[in-house]
Amino acid sequence: MIRKSFFFGLLICLGVILYLNPNFKTISAGVAILLFGMIMLEEGFKVFTKGPLQNILKKTTNKLYKSITAGALLTALIQSSSLVSVITISFISAGLITLAEGLGLIFGANIGTTATAWLVAGFGLKIKISALAMSMLVFGIIFSFQKKPSFKGIGNVLAGLGFFFLGIHYMKEGFDVFKEYIDLSEYAVSGFLGVLIYTGLGIIITTVLQSSSATLALILTALSVGQIEYENALALAIGANIGTTITAVLGALSANSAGKRLATAHFIFNGITGLVAMTFIYPLSRLVNSLSEILYISTTNYTLKLALFHTIFNVLGVLLMLPFIKRLERFLLRFFKEKINKDVDEPKYLNPAVLKFPGSAISALVKESQYLYKNSVFEIVSHALNIHREDIKSEENLKTIIKKSNIDFKTDIQDLYYKKVKTIYGEIIKYASIAQSTLSLTNKQIKAITDIKIANRKMVEIIKDARELNKNISLVLNMDNQYLQNEYDNYRKKLTKVLRVIYLFRTEENNAEKYDAKLKQLKKNAKLNIRQSNKSIDRLIRKNLITAEMASSLFNDYTNVNDMIKKLIDVAELLYGKVDSLIEDNVKN
Template sequence: MIKKSVFIGLLAALAVLLYKYANFKTIAAGIAILLFGMVLLEEGFKAFTKGPLQNILKKATDKLYKSITAGAFVTAIIQSSSLVSVIAISFISAGLISLSGGIGLIFGANIGTTATAWLVAGFGLKIKIAALAMPMLIFGIIFSFQKKPILKGVGNVLAGLGFFFLGIHYMKEGFDVFKDYVDLSQYAVSGFLGVLIYAGLGIIITTILQSSSATLALILTALSAGQIEYENALALAIGANVGTTITAVLGSLGSNIAGRRLAGAHFVFNVVTGIVALILIYPLAHLVNSISEAINIAATDYTLKLALFHTIFNTLGVLIMIPIIKPLEQALLKFFKEQKDKDIDEPKYLNTSVLKFPGSIISALINESKYLYKNAVFEVVAHGLNIHRNDIESNEKIKQIIKKSDKDLNINIDDIYYKKVKNIYGEIIKYATTAQKELKLNDQQIKTILDIKIANRRMIEIIKHVRELNKNISLSLNLDNAFVLKEYNGFRKKITKVLRIIYLFRKSEESEMYAIKLAHLKKEAKENIRYSNKSIDKLIREDLINAELASSLFNDYTNVNEIIKKLIEVAELLYGKTDTLLDNGD
C-alpha cells in the first residue's frame, strides 16, 4: 500500500513539473529514452549470457583478484552492473559460485560501472551525439527483427546504445533551454551541509530511476549545462552509488539465503564506500585536480573531473574492503542464517532468481535433486530396511550390520514422504517445467533437464517399492520362521551393499571404480527381474513356507531388484557426469 502511494505521488509530482515547466519535458523525455536504451542494452547482452559470459564469471571466482577483474571488465563492456549483480545472485543461489567469489564480482562491478561516466563525459557530451545515435538505431532495429538470438542480441545492443546517446542528447538540449527559464545552480549549497544534502538527493534520484548509471548521466548533463555546481555534483555521484544498493536488495528478494548474503555484501560495500567518500570528499577533490593537471584535463572540464572522481572513490572503496572480505563473509553468514527446518519441507537451492539463466537453473535442479537423494531418499531406503544410515556409511562389514540390525525401527514411510519429499519433489518438477517453457534451451540443456525429471521420478518409485518391502521385513523379524528371515536378510544385504557403494561413489575420488561396480550390479538386477529366485523355489518345493509367504517373497524379490536398479540409475544420472552444469550452458 505504501509502495503504491509513493508511486502515485511520484507520478503526480512529475505531472505537475511537466505542466508548470514546459521545457522540463525535454529533460524528462531524455531520461526516459536513456533508461529505455539501458533496458535494451541489458536485454541485448542477455543473448550472450548463456555461454561465454556465464563461463567467464563462473571460472573467474576461484581467486579474489580474478573475480574483481572479471566483474569490472564485464560491467564496463555491457554497461550494466545490475545485470552482473543478477547473474552473481542467480549463480550463488544455485550453488555455482562461492559467497566470496560473488562478493568479488560485485566489488569489480562497482569499478566497471565507472565506465559509464567516462563514456558520457568523454564522448557523449563532447560531440553531436545524436548524429551517431541515429545510424545505431537504424541498424539496431533491423538486427532486432532477426530470428537468430545472437543477431537479435546485437540489434538490441546497437539500439540500446542509440537510445542511450539520444537520451543524453535530449537531456543536454533540455538543460541548455531550461537554464534560460530556471537556474538550478542558484540552489547550490556549499560546505559540508551541501555535501550531505546533495548526497541524499543522489540516493533519492537513483532509488526512483533504479539505475546509478542513469543518475550519473543526468548529473553529468546538468553539470555540463552549468545547472549544478561541481562540488554538489561530486556529492550527487556519491549518493547515486549508495542509492544503487536498493536495486541489489530488490533483486535479492526472490533469491535464497545465499543471494541475500550477496546483496548484503553489496549494501555494505556501497554504504562504506559512500561514507568514506563523503568524509574525504575535499581531499579526493584535490587529488582529482592534481591527477587532472598531470593527464592534461582542463581545469574547467568538470564533467571529466567528475568521471575521474567517480573512478577514484569506487577504486578506493574496493581497496578498503579487500582486507575485510573474510570477516565480512563470516558476519554475513551469521546475520543471514539458514533455517534449521529448511531441509524438511522447503527446497534448498530453488528460488526465482535461478530462473534467470539456463546454467543457474540446471545447477539448482541438480543440486536440489542430489540433496533430496542423499538425505530423504537414502534415509527412507536405509530405515525401510530397519538399518541406521550411519552403519551403511561406516566401514563395518555388511554381514555384521544385518546381524545386529534385528529390531523394527517402526518407520512411517508415508510420513517421511509427506514431510521431506513430496513438496521438494513438486518444486523440482515445477521449476524444471518452467525452465523448459520460459528459457531458450539448447538440445543438451533440454536432455539434462529431462534426465533430472527422470531421476526424480525414479526416487518416488523407489520410495513406493521400499514402503511395500518394509512391511514384510518388519514382519519377518517377528515371525518364527528362520527360512523367511534368511531370505529377507539376503534382500537387506543386497540393498545395503548398493547403498554403500553409492555412498562411496559420491564421496570417493576413485568414483570410476565404484561406477563400474554399480553398472555390474544394475545389470545383475535387471537380469534377476526376468528370472525367478532359486532359493525361494526350493522353499516352496520343500514345503517350508506357505503360499502367502511365497507370494510376498516373490513380490519383494522383484521390489528389491527394482529398488537396486533405480537407485543406481539415479546415482548415474546425478553423479555420473563431471561438471556438466555450465558446460551445458555453452
C-alpha cells in the first residue's frame, strides 16, 4: 500500500513539473532512457546467471576477501547491484552460501557500483557518445531477435549499453538547454549546511529513481555543464549511496528472512559509510585532490574527481565494516529469526527466493528431499519394521537388534504419511514443476529436477510398501509359528541392513565409495531375488510347516521387500550419490 501510494504520488509530481517547466522534458527523457538501459542490461545478464555468474559466486565466497572482490567485479561488469543482491538472497535461501559470505558480496557490490561513475565521467562525457549508442542499439536489436538465449542476452546487453549512453547524451543536452533558463549553481550552499541539504536531496532523488547509478549519472552530467558546484556534488553522491538503501528496505518488506537480513545489512553499511563520508567530507576532498595529482587528473576535471571520491568513501566503508562483519552476522541472525519450530509438514528450504535461478532452485529441492528422507521416510520405514532408528544407526549386530525388537510399535503408517510426508511431497513437486516451466534450464538441469521428482515419488511408494509389510509383521508377532516369524525377521534384517548402509553412505563422507559399492551389491541382489523364488519358503511349504495362506503372504512380502530395497537404494543414489555433481553441473552449464 505504501509503495503504491508513493508510486502514484510520484507520477502526479512528475506530471506537474513537466507541465510547469517543459525544459525539464529532455533531462527527464534522458533519465528514463538511462533507467530503461539499465533494466535491459540486467535482463541481458540474467541469461548468463545460470552458468558462469553463478559458478563464480559459488566458488568465490569461501573467503571474505574473495566474496568482496567477486561482488565488486561482478557489479562493475553487469552494472546492477540489484541483480547481485537477488542472486545472493537466492543462494543464502538455498543454503549454498552463508550469511557472512552473502554480506561480503553485498559490500563488494557497493564498491562495484562506483564503476558507473568512472564509466560516465571517464567515457560517457568525454566523447560524442550518441553515435556509439546508436551503433550499440542497432547491433543489440539484431542480436535480440535471434532464437538462441545467449544471443538474446548479448543483444539485451548491447541494447542496454546503447540506451544507457543515449540517456547520458540526452541528460547532458537537457542540462545545457536548462542552463539557458535556470542556473542551478546559483542555489549552491557551502559548509556543513550545504552537505546536509544536498545529502538529503541525493537521498530523495535516489528514492525517486530507485537507482543510485542513475542518480550518479544525473549528478555527473549536471556537474559537467556547471549546473551544480563540486562541493555540493560530493554531498549528492553521499546521499545517493544512502538513498539506495531505501529501495532495498522497501523491496525487503515482503522478502524472506535472507532478504530482510541483507537489506538491513545494506542499510547499516550505507548509513555508516554515509555518516563517515559526511563527517570527513573535507579531509576526503583533500585526499582526492592529492590522489588526482598522482593519477594525472586535472584540478578542474571535477567529474573524474567525483568518481574518485565516490570510490574512496565506499572502499573506506568496507574497511570500517570488516572487523565487525561477524558481529553484524550474529545481530542479523538474532534479529531476523527463521521460524525454528516449523510444523512437520512445512517445507524447510523451499521459498520463492530459491526459484530465481537454476542453481539455488535445484539445491533447495535436493536439500528438502534429503530432509524428507532423513526425518520422515527413514523413521517411517524403521518403525514399520518395529525397530528404533538409533539401533539402525548404531554398530550393534543386526541379529541382536532383530532379536530384541519383538514389540509391536502399533505404528499408523497412513497417519504418519499424511502428517509428515504428503504436504512436503506436494510442495517439492510443485516447486520442481515451477522451476522446469519458468527457468531457462539446460538438458542436464532438466534431468536433475526430473531425478529429484523420481526420488520423491519412490519415497512415497516405499511408504506405501512399508504400510503393507507392517501389517503382516505386526500380525506375525502374535502368532505361534516360529518358522513364519523367522522368515519375517529375515525380511526385517535385510531392510535394516540397507537402511544402515544408506545411513553410513550419507554420513561417512570419507568412506562414501565403500558404502556405495555395498549399496550397488545389495541392489543387484534385490533385483536377482525379485526374479527368483525363495527356496526357504518352498522348503517350508513342502514340509507343511506353514499354511498356504502364510505362504501367500510370505511370497508377496518377499517381492515387496526386494522392491523396497531397490527403491531405497535408488533414492539414496539420486539424492546423495549424485547430489554434488547435480548441483555443480547446474552451476557450470
